[in-house]
Amino acid sequence: MVAFGGGHGLYASLSALRRVVGKVTAVVTVADDGGSSGRLRRELGVLPPGDLRMALAALCGDDEWGRTWSEVVQHRFRSEGELHGHAVGNLLIVALWELLDDPVAGLDWVGRLLGAHGRVLPMASVPIDIEAEVELDGVLSVVRGQVACAGTPGNVRSISLVPADPPACPEAVAAVRDADWVVLGPGSWFTSVLPHLMVPELAEALHRTAARRLVALNLAPQPGETDGFSAEKHLQVLHEHAPGLTVDVVLADPGVVGERGELEKAVESLGGRLVLAEVAASDGSPRHDARRLASVLDEIFREKR
Template sequence: MTSSDFSIACLGGGHGLYQTLLAARELEPSQINAVVTVADDGGSSGRIRRELGIIPPGDLRMALAALAHNDTDGDLWRTLLQHRFGGHGAMAGHSVGNMIIAGLTEDLGSTQEALDIVAKWTRSAGRVMPACLQPLDLEADVAGLDDDPRVVRSVRGQVAVATTPGSVRRVRLIPEQPEVNPEAVDAIINADLVTIGPGSWFSSVIPHVLVPEVVEALNRTSAKVVVILNLSPEAGETHGFTTERHIHVLGQHALDLRVDAFIADNYISPTSGEKAHLRRAAESLGASIEYYDVHVADESGASLNKHDPEKLAAALRDLYSKRS
């Protein structure tokens, strides 16, 4: 793996993608491309998409912050992009980065151009691109919202899906055939390594594989495609999910998807029987399952439910070195 000829594409959104991009930087590739979900409808992003009709900028902003240059000016940009206004007026809760992206998008007529300009200002270590060229809605089939647990209801909106007290069975995008960003497809096709996740499974990870052109690109690319599994289930959408169920759900939403490997944190310490089930689940997508120490630990060694960028980079480096 040499920086002169190594490209990585990272698919995801939110805090999970942020940590993966920090890990990608540790690999010192020639190119990092962040491919970001665009279904967010909460907080500042939700307000902006409703008022302006543009792609929600929040996850895009976080990716830009992760990739800002590592010096004093870059640190200042990172802080500025993430800064949220206080108070109780119209600006309360908006982040500066969201407003910059929204303003440039309105002025230029292109979210991608806006992101590329901010990347230039921040001397970004990579490029940030929306997976699709239109804001998307997420709709889920959820059980357990009624007295009868067999009743399944539809819940619409990323925030509603992420916070539902019910059990999410399946999600879909609205529209079902969104306009893919061709530059995101090119980034996947031309990469040497592609990562998917970690993150909110139904609202940050699975939306990528609901875009047919993205799945096609993942299956066509000669890159090693690695899915980074979450360290633990998330309250709400994946409450009670096992590691095996995370894999099965991903496959159920993209029946044709083929990946090379899943990274699981060795802190889960599965039994030999559980390892056999996980291996079979991974093999259903053509993949292996690999165990690494990738968590941030406290003083006692317990997982803090956050991926350690240096450890994750080491795992990705090792996996890439084993490519066929």
């Protein structure tokens, strides 16, 4: 099982996946340029560790060890000094990178410490920047940087990466090739999900793998990125960024579906079938409930090809 994404969306899918499959590999975007991750990236020239940290925390178990270490690595310092805003896990990850001079080995060591139910890998071996073509009041412009793209007041039309052909993490490529299932989403569509399709070696592996592909749609539009997007619009944008990619299943909560017929047509155009299931948290917030999502994914994965 390989799950792609970053941030809170990937955290949700990993929290569910670790409950239903024996081996999970998270392939995580490395474009963050804000907050603690951005500061460490600029100061030390490392991959931004924040999304990688969140993925590791999501893979922690529900026992006392897992809950404690998940809270520790997610803890942020509050002070008037230089440590303000830094997450403990970010510092731990970067320390291991400096000691081992190997990003993958460093993440594996943190995973062992946390007792993570799976492995976390960066999608690329170097930090990347996202460039978005944005339309505002009929004028097109280019916005650079994940934070700027996510917060743009305009409508994002498309994205590209800088560098345009970053080297993929070899272990991530191997994991995709060997997978039974690949999961894309949920997550910020333009800044967490689609960037994986822009890394040439990773994109090739996604197209060639014998794994079945599942796309999990978001529960609400992402402010500044997908305002006004219908569920089918997300799939249209996915197709535009990866024209040859087919999917087997698209999972959506009924609450996000406007015109079911239009969504079914969009899913069928990608070669897949639509699964509608209540996976949202019961409190009404736009977040996935890990146990509900796990139950639905378990049913899907058990179905015969």
